[in-house]
Ligand code: NAP
């Protein structure tokens with residue numbers, strides 16, 4: 001039931017890097033909110049957060065927290081989603097989950113509104129928000145697939161530390177200060193806090209995001225590969241990924257090589273296509289040194305695309321550079337955009 005003022009909403013992981021951006025995006029988008037419950041662990045219960053000028057106290061997330069909630073936006077990690085998302089659904093909420101917990105579940109739609117908004121009709125209570133690196137890439141790929149067909153994608157990522165949470169942002173800042181001041185420091189968070197070895201991120205590049213799988217790829221790389229095929233409904237698409245962490249606070253960049261199904265297409269045609277594609281801002285003017293950069297993407301909801309050029313050896317191959325704010329289009333904005341789509345499609349009761 002939609003009340004006069006809007007919907008009863010819960011944000012789980014409200015004190016985190018993504019949760020904070022979800023709260024800000026709900027406010028920025030003027031999303032119809034009747035009530036907003038902010039949930040996290042016992043550690044931050046009692047802390048206050050500003051929403052639309054009012055202070056809201058964070059509460060500890062429990063199954064009963066979801067009584068009366070119509071929409072629950074989760075970003076507190078996969079195990080919390082596994083534990084509490086079904087409790088929210090049981091109590092009548094629709095869950096938009098930012099973790100990998102349900103992304104590859106065949107009964108859960110994995111949605112990027114510019115690409116597969118119609119999959120929302122298939123939801124069974126939970127809708128999965130893809131990984132940030134996948135989201136910005138498929139926004140750029142979908143218009144190309146629709147017009148020219150697509151058969152191969154090879155992506156290398158240049159990912160910001162905010163993708164690994166608030167503690168990774170602090171680690172980058174503290175290490176940078178320590179190195180400049182010639183002080184000692186001890187890496188504790190990156191590449192993966194629960195792993196045995198940790199490496200310097202300041203003034204460095206770490207070719208590991210998430211844990212290694214048996215096939216030699218990291219989980220982040222496998223997320224990009226599997227999620228891309230699911231969102232684009234292309235089981236046979238060839239996708240490979242190498243994911244790298246850089247000392248950037250926010251904004252993921254990607255060098256993407258694609259092969260399309262036609263070989264008479266020019267780079268200018270791909271540029272024209274992407275110029276008017278939803279969610280994309282084309283920044284591609286090499287003569288004037290115009291191209292996307294992560295620092296310029298911070299705080300923006302778009303996906304920025306540039307450096308579009310034809311491969312020198314393959315007439316059906318193209319290269320492009322894709323940049324977006326990983327906490328916005330990569331997480332918070334895509335989740336709120338899914339919520340807006342649910343309202344538009346009359347799926348949020
Ligand atoms: P973060 O800054 O470390 O924040 C983690 C949040 O989870 C905090 O609010 C924390 O609350 C909460 N939390 C931890 N344990 C909890 C528990 N037992 N019960 C309830 N809440 C709990 O991490 P983040 O960067 O915001 O990311 C959070 C999650 O979002 C990630 O684990 C990931 O699954 C997902 N994520 C998705 C994307 C994407 O690509 N779409 C990108 C980044 C993150 P306290 O402050 O109380 O500890």
Ligand code: 3JN
Nearest residue numbers: 078098099100101131159163164209
């Ligand atoms: O590292 C990044 O840039 C993105 C990280 C996302 C992330 C971090 C911890 C756990 C995820 C995710 O959304 O894939 C998860 C997870 O839920 O598996």
